[in-house]
Amino acid sequence: MKLRRTLVALLTAVAAIGVAAVAQAPAAHAATPDRWAFAFMDNPVPPAAYLMDPTRQWKSDNIPNSTVSPLVVGRYRVKFPSIASANGVAHVTAVAGDPRWCQVWNYYASGADQIVEVQCYKYTGAVISPDWSAFTVMYSTSSGPLVGPGTYAYVQGKSTGGTNTSYNPFGLVNTVTHGGIGTGVYKVWLPGVSTGLQDGNLQVTAQHPNSPRRCKVDNWIPGGGGLDVVVRCYDHVGAPADSWFDLTYHRERSVYGAFNAPKYFAYLWSNGFPGPSAYSSVGSVIVSTPAGPNLQYVEFHKVGFREGHVQVTGYRSGASYCNLQNVWLLSGAVVIVRNVICWSAAGTPVMPEFFISYSSRV
Incomplete structure (x- = not known):
């Protein structure tokens, strides 16, 4: 009999504070993020300037006109109109039932x-x-202080260490350290964002303009001064390899950093489930249950409204990686993810260990 673990999280005092913030801070989205967009690229071989799935895309300007054009085999140019910036972060998750992956090229x-x-x-x-x-893709850029509950931070890490882009809600300096700690290994420091618990959610995406790369969260260590995250990156055969990468941390906010809107979002960390890393903005049910040797079925209840977005990233050392097997569905207000799917570097099924985040646009 399949193990089924169901988290029923009644509204806690923290959630109550969050709800109060919804009523008292309707302009939160104007401060952080400045601009954002998400989309599901639903046609693996699209024509030029193809309008991506209109039921699963949105932008901060409220115009769902994001398009994609194919380039060389496997490469796509996604255009998010009218939200250009110079200090953002991007994430992508492949959607497929076989061992494959997608990365940010640029x-x-x-x-x-x-x-x-x-x-x-x-x-x-x-x-x-x-x-x-097929794949999901998002972009977000932020500046200035955070308004509303929770927290949000990101970096684009360089392959040699250091950052290209960065956002910290307290104006502190995020850092990426690489030298002397091993090929493909990076230590990310996000000061000021930790509660001392493994709560919130992380997303990591490899970025490389020349070579295949996969990056994941190896470990995350909360402390009084901030959050330490160890990122490991690998090449196509699973060997450790240096890479640029994009990392986002969000707690009690959407994966793209906004709050009110959206009021509806949820996330979980498979290895800490149930626990503080499993969160629903409305305090409702989260389901995570095995569905096969490398499959995990996930439901987020009462947050499935209008256009939404999902990102997945793998967890723990080793060259395994995780994607979406199929695009998520809405059943009433229930977000159904069937399934998170995970693979070894050799293309064989492995036990799912991952972070997943869902955010509505409302």
């Missing part, structure tokens, strides 16, 4: 538009095999 402003180039690969052993794939 992102940059093009006039008023924000471009995110995505590269996808399929597993074929030692041979590098770019391939077409």
